Amino acid sequence: xxxxxxxxxxxxxxxxxxxxxxxxLLAALGNTGDSGPATGSVALGRKPRFLHVVVNHPPDKGxxxxxxxxxxxVPVSLIRAGMKFSSLIPDExxxxxxxxxxxxxxxxxxKNLKEEDLDELVTALSELEVDIxxxxxxxxxxxxx
Amino acid sequence: MPPTLLHLRFPADEGCWGIWLPFFLVYPxxxxxxxxxxxxxxxxxxVLWPSGWGRRLLLAGPYLWRVIFHLxxxxxxxxxxxxxxxxxxx
Numbered sequence: 211x212x213x214x215x216x217x218x219x220x221x222x223x224x225x226x227x228x229x230x231x232x233x234x235l236l237a238a239l240g241n242t243g244d245s246g247p248a249t250g251s252v253a254l255g256r257k258p259r260f261l262h263v264v265v266n267h268p269p270d271k272g273x274x275x276x277x278x279x280x281x282x283x284v285p286v287s288l289i290r291a292g293m294k295f296s297s298l299i300p301d302e303x304x305x306x307x308x309x310x311x312x313x314x315x316x317x318x319x320x321k322n323l324k325e326e327d328l329d330e331l332v333t334a335l336s337e338l339e340v341d342i343x344x345x346x347x348x349x350x351x352x353x354x355x
Numbered sequence: 356m357p358p359t360l361l362h363l364r365f366p367a368d369e370g371c372w373g374i375w376l377p378f379f380l381v382y383p384x385x386x387x388x389x390x391x392x393x394x395x396x397x398x399x400x401x402v403l404w405p406s407g408w409g410r411r412l413l414l415a416g417p418y419l420w421r422v423i424f425h426l427x428x429x430x431x432x433x434x435x436x437x438x439x440x441x442x443x444x445x
Contacts, residue, residue: 255371259428260428269436277433277436277438278433278434278435278436279433280431280432280433280434281430281431281432281433281434282430282431282432283428283430284428284429285425285426285427285428285429288422288425288426288428289380290425290427291418291421291422291424292422294414294418294421295418295422297414298411298414298415298418300411306418
């Protein structure tokens with residue numbers, strides 16, 4: 211992490227600047243070539259390489275033992291390569307998948323899914339982390355550069 | 356850069372056991388299979404072309420290669436209270 215990045219983060223921690231201001235400053239630092247080793251979703255303006263999905267599930271009540279943990283790291287290039295397969299799906303199967311997804315409240319048309327859509331999604335994910343804390347389990351989705 | 360090693364960890368009776376596999380050895384095998392099957396696939400694609408499956412059959416091979424070549428970095432790590440499973444392409 212570079213000195214400037216550290217300074218911005220210190221200012222954010224001290225409450226001198228807001229999260230939005232810190233994000234803008236970090237983005238500006240990234241654009242001017244001030245690049246330390248980028249980790250997590252801190253370094254903006256770079257394309258993420260991996261998508262992480264981490265699921266933590268504590269043991270059920272009355273059960274002893276360590277919590278169950280699932281950690282999946284998927285290269286974004288693999289998702290992109292896999293998306294090509296969607297063009298090979300027969301129309302009937304594609305319609306069935308779309309219908310099943312629609313029944314679950316997900317409105318995605320597999321045939322219309324393009325690489326640009328994925329780029330947009332991954333870029334959006336690189337700027338935020340998704341934390342789902344539902345009762346016993348916890349799901350975290352984030353990208354790595 | 357395609358993956359060269361595959362690290363697997365499976366649950367066993369006592370704890371778990373792990374193995375490192377030379378994944379790069381898969382490529383010559385796959386290449387040989389692809390070359391052997393290529394004439395058959397081409398023939399099948401020609402026969403199936405009117406039904407629309409010919410194009411899919413032709414594209415499936417390159418798409419599969421593309422997926423295999425982008426497996427590097429894929430990691431699935433499941434850790435339970437007593438058992439764990441790991442699949443890691445390096």
